[in-house]
Amino acid sequence: MKVTIDNITLEVEPGTTIMQAARMIGPEVAPPAMCYYEPLKGSGGKCRACLVKVTAGSEKDPRPMPKLVPACITAVQDGMIVENTVNEQVLETRKGIVEFLLLNHPLDCPVCDQAGECHLQDFSFEHGVSSTRTVEDRNTFEPVDLGDNIKLNMNRCILCYRCVYTADQITDGRVHGVMHRGDHAEISTYIEKAIDNDFSGNVIDVCPVGALTDKTYRFKSRVWFSKPMDAHCSCDKCSGNVTLWYRGDEVIRVTGRKNEWGELKEFICNTCRFDRKKTSDWTIEGPTNVSRHSVISANKYGAGLIRPAFPIAQAARDFKQIDDDRDRSFLTNQASLPAKK
């Protein structure tokens, strides 16, 4: 099947979604995803951050789709033409989505453990505006504990449902879900019951914001002060493949390994995550290749030039105002996009 995204045509298998196809091309054209999480079945379609314009439905029926469609759950048709970063309406709508997501968000990044690896920060940096139009009081909730090691701060939650789908996948009964409606909805383990499961810690990793955080890591460091290292151990519950986060010689945090889209490659167990915090517990493989979260890879390991993933059209428009001599010809000449690493 042929699909064209932002003037780049590629061949994909039937059943591929627009999001998957765009990710094959690379981060320059991939729509942002706040709720979609490829490993979680059923996720997506909720945050509306990935809305794209379909200017031609398919070869057979080349009519444009009347509304913007969510890229993460819309399957491509043969001959479909999609506009993401080159469409004004899409960019304008995305600005609105950032605004909506930040409307009741406390913006407490300075004291939030997630800052620096927060998808909402990335999203608003890349697609939002720097000012706010709201003067209203924000909805507030009291932080609660989900078990001994997980803290839930509903103020920061954007209701992406990722943790709900994770809990659904790792447990049989429904113990974790959403209560109430609308902007007063909240994540809850039913009747304040902690998720009692060896893999419950993974909800921390799937959370795109700082709503679910690791209590063993709470307030210990900022992510950009720590160095991630890939490591493994022989664990009888999970694969044991993790990322260790060092500050100096100390392991301050253990997380699952993530791919370039910030998605977990494998779930890890709570023992690995919360209890194995000594270097002697692990076999170190080497530094983690951090590509997505620029702030983490900055100034470490002599990483290459960091290019913020601005929408191409927007960057091209601002091209002349940028005063440096880096090669930006690919911004105006889309055929010569740099090859994906």
Next chain:
Amino acid sequence: MKILTQHIDVPGIETIDVFMKNGGYKAVEKAIKTMTPDEVTEEVKKSGLRGRGGAGFPVGMKWSFLAKPEGVPRYLVCNADESEPGTFKDHYLMWKTPHTLIEGMIVSSFALGANTSYIYVRGELMYVINILEKAIQEAYDKGLLGKNILGSGYDLDLFVQPGGGAYICGEETALLESLEGKRGNPRNKPPFPAVKGLWQSPTVVNNVESISATSWIVNNGGDAYAAIGVGRSTGTKLISASGHIKKPGVYEIPLGITVEEFIYSDAYCGGIRDGHKLKAVVAGGSSVPILSAENILTTEAGEKRLMTYESLSEGGFATGTMLGSGGFIVMDETTCIVHNTLTFARFYHHESCGQCSPCREGTGWMDKVIKRIETGKGRMEDIDLLVDVAKKIEGNTICPLGDAASWPVAAAIRHFRDEFEWHVTHPEEATKPGAVYMRPGASWTK
């Protein structure tokens, strides 16, 4: 011309004996004994009957989209979760003549080949649920439901399911989720219910009024139904009229009478209450755009507006509105449009399911901003802010609740901007109890 409410005032019509004496259940006999399911569908298609729940999608066409794979059950679900502010027609119909709905359910289920059907009733209407259950039991006793209906070999089980009292469960996919026992969140579409609906099986979801009309269509033929009405708006429609009129209530009208006749004729609303003048009308339930008196009575082209799907939406949203679910709210000059818009915005804020971000955050935002304007703390830029927020919600959500929340706000500002501005510039006057803005020299037209 009355179809649904023809016998509604007959004493004891809620019992099956009286109902049958008045010609009830003839359609079941005719359909099951003398027609094939496809013939019934064909008649409904011919009738031009359009969905009465609000969207106005042709019922026959919806039925023909139903996927019919071998060995997979099909379901008919009746959407009786009527919770739109201003709409109370289904409630009235089910309460007065429950058998009209049950007869329609049997005929429609037969046409679709469904052996299990559900009526999903709004949970607040517990007494209506009791009436329906009693009526269903009577139908079982007469052999009109259950195994081998009227000796034809066709089986149908009919269940009533009370909802939990959420407006969002009136959206068809949220309704199906709720019916499956889950949280009533709308599903992403596609797949549409016609392919994957209840328990991942092909499902048709229809409004109470649409289903009830099918039995008359079977009895009298699709052409007879199509003969009533104007153009593509055929048949009769229940309108629940409320507000500042002399005779509020549920009226069955042949589609195609003028709006003026509906408001002022003694057969219907009987005019605005004495000493007052028409100011605005919400023509189809709270989610359709509000219109000023001039716009509701005449179209942009200067013609009289008719009570039809097409005529009411003439002029787009600039000067038109929608027939919607038929919740006809009439307001006279004592109504403060800002307060009215606040009431609607608060409703959608409360009822948004919270699944997708534009609706979850946007409805709350609009509610808070309008509240500020209403309480005299508004800023001039808030009015344009509201328009922009409404625009950012519209069309970007999973289900139509986002549209329904943004339209009334956008329309109120479009047609009554001066009232919002007056609230901002005259906060002290505007916050006095009962204060209403009068346009300079205005007399709200008749």
